[in-house]
Amino acid sequence: MDTDVIIVGAGAAGLAAAKELARLGLACTLIEGSHRIGGRASSTEIAPGVWFDMGCAWLVGGATNPFVTIADDLGIRLSKDKSAVFELPNYRFQRNRLPLTPAEREACLRYCDDSYAAILASVKASRDVAIGDVIDVSHEFAPPFMDGVAVGWGLDVDRVSTADFASSEGELGYQAYSGFGNLVAAWGADVAVTLNTRAEKITQTPQGVTVETSKGTINGRAVILTVSTGMLASGEIRFVPELPDWKTMAITGLPMGTENKIGLHFDTDVFGSEGRGHYSTWNDDGTAAKIDVSVMGFNKAVIFVGGRSAIALEEMGPTAMQDYAVDRVADLFGNDIRKHVDHSITTAWSIDPWTRGSWACAQPGQAHQRANLARPVEDRLFFAGEATASGAQGTCHGAYESGIRAAREAARHLTMVT
Numbered sequence: 001m002d003t004d005v006i007i008v009g010a011g012a013a014g015l016a017a018a019k020e021l022a023r024l025g026l027a028c029t030l031i032e033g034s035h036r037i038g039g040r041a042s043s044t045e046i047a048p049g050v051w052f053d054m055g056c057a058w059l060v061g062g063a064t065n066p067f068v069t070i071a072d073d074l075g076i077r078l079s080k081d082k083s084a085v086f087e088l089p090n091y092r093f094q095r096n097r098l099p100l101t102p103a104e105r106e107a108c109l110r111y112c113d114d115s116y117a118a119i120l121a122s123v124k125a126s127r128d129v130a131i132g133d134v135i136d137v138s139h140e141f142a143p144p145f146m147d148g149v150a151v152g153w154g155l156d157v158d159r160v161s162t163a164d165f166a167s168s169e170g171e172l173g174y175q176a177y178s179g180f181g182n183l184v185a186a187w188g189a190d191v192a193v194t195l196n197t198r199a200e201k202i203t204q205t206p207q208g209v210t211v212e213t214s215k216g217t218i219n220g221r222a223v224i225l226t227v228s229t230g231m232l233a234s235g236e237i238r239f240v241p242e243l244p245d246w247k248t249m250a251i252t253g254l255p256m257g258t259e260n261k262i263g264l265h266f267d268t269d270v271f272g273s274e275g276r277g278h279y280s281t282w283n284d285d286g287t288a289a290k291i292d293v294s295v296m297g298f299n300k301a302v303i304f305v306g307g308r309s310a311i312a313l314e315e316m317g318p319t320a321m322q323d324y325a326v327d328r329v330a331d332l333f334g335n336d337i338r339k340h341v342d343h344s345i346t347t348a349w350s351i352d353p354w355t356r357g358s359w360a361c362a363q364p365g366q367a368h369q370r371a372n373l374a375r376p377v378e379d380r381l382f383f384a385g386e387a388t389a390s391g392a393q394g395t396c397h398g399a400y401e402s403g404i405r406a407a408r409e410a411a412r413h414l415t416m417v418t
């Protein structure tokens with residue numbers, strides 16, 4: 001036997017599982033298909049000294065997020081004093097290039113409250129239906145709410161489960177000045193990872209499991225799979241025997257949503273201290289975005305698009321995405337900002353070969369599938385990753401906690417059978 005546990009995927013879940021197994025005294029081999037650790041936690045320098053997170057950026061929940069202690073221990077600076085900016089009551093709403101009047105703003109926030117209440121009522125009545133079935137989608141202030149669902153869940157309101165939505169915990173929280181992706185990479189740097197090694201086939205054997213990879217076969221007593229539901233659904237990893245129906249149904253009930261981001265950097269402070277904030281902007285022509293404008297003081301705006309429009313923009317390509325983003329920032333700050341854009345970055349998560357989307361989102365009626373996705377198969381195949389979390393689903397800390405959970409489950413089983 002080569003190892004006790006083979007872990008597939010070195011994102012937050014896989015790294016946390018490896019650390020937990022080491023703490024419990026078990027050997028593991030962690031393989032990662034791509035050239036780097038972190039998975040959907042990945043930071044890129046958009047301009048010298050200015051970081052842009054391609055994936056996770058917020059330490060959701062703020063002080064309670066486990067990555068806060070990790071950052072503090074590593075001496076990594078967080079924007080702890082800025083978190084209130086990202087709370088709904090502090091959003092800046094703008095329609096057709098004009099800020100809402102105080103009365104409109106009040107009506108908009110009331111609509112959001114009423115929509116949340118309708119979602120919670122459906123869950124209380126044990127009706128796990130589409131959000132679009134319980135909110136007033138034709139309301140004057142439906143566009144920013146529906147855009148918020150598409151950005152936050154990666155699917156549009158007709159495809160998001162009310163129960164899944166209601167179970168999600170935590171406000172947007174803090175960001176790391178040097179990038180959440182860099183924080184995860186720094187925390188995971190002490191874990192031994194075999195990079196550029198793709199799992200292709202997983203076979204259960206009387207002794208445990210074999211994982212056939214692009215670089216050879218590894219034998220272990222158990223495996224922890226941390227890949228996204230997009231990867232599990234793609235069929236790129238074959239299972240022998242095939243996964244049971246209940247597991248396949250869990251995977252298909254939790255398809256990947258898409259949120260894409262466009263980062264724009266400006267050659268001067270086009271926003272001023274008054275302009276910094278988190279914006280929700282929409283126009284009658286159907287264009288909309290959530291925009292994080294220079295909250296941490298850099299000359300940077302991050303434009304968020306979600307759901308069908310995120311995929312449509314992605315298909316049009318990076319130049320179209322950048323133009324869309326510049327248009328939305330110009331909606332807020334005027335056309336003069338256009339000439340100050342000096343760097344940009346776009347994401348394309350729906351076609352990312354290692355995830356096939358941004359995060360998993362439960363289809364209407366399928367919120368219960370997260371528990372099934374997390375359930376082991378035959379005490380040999382253990383499952384972790386953001387999609388298996390309940391409450392912190394779709395987040396980096398949810399992935400981290402799921403890795404610890406799966407490591408403990410595997411350890412409990414292996415200790416019992418020793």
Ligand SMILES: Cc1cc2nc3c(=O)[nH]c(=O)nc-3n(C[C@H](O)[C@H](O)[C@H](O)COP(=O)(O)OP(=O)(O)OC[C@H]3O[C@@H](n4cnc5c(N)ncnc54)[C@H](O)[C@@H]3O)c2cc1C
Pocket residue numbers: 008009010011012013014031032033034037038039040041054055056057058059060197198199200226227228231236237259260261347349354355357358359384385386387394395396397399
């Ligand atoms: C645009 C975007 C914005 C986000 N914003 C936030 C946010 O603000 N806050 C937050 O908390 N979360 C956010 N998230 C979600 C967060 O990034 C993820 O939930 C989390 O990073 C997932 O970690 P994971 O370990 O479950 O999966 P991953 O990070 O996807 O790790 C799985 C790993 O498996 C590897 N892999 C895949 N297939 C194979 C294979 N066959 N063999 C070997 N390796 C394989 C992948 O390369 C990957 O490294 C965001 C995500 C996106 C995309």
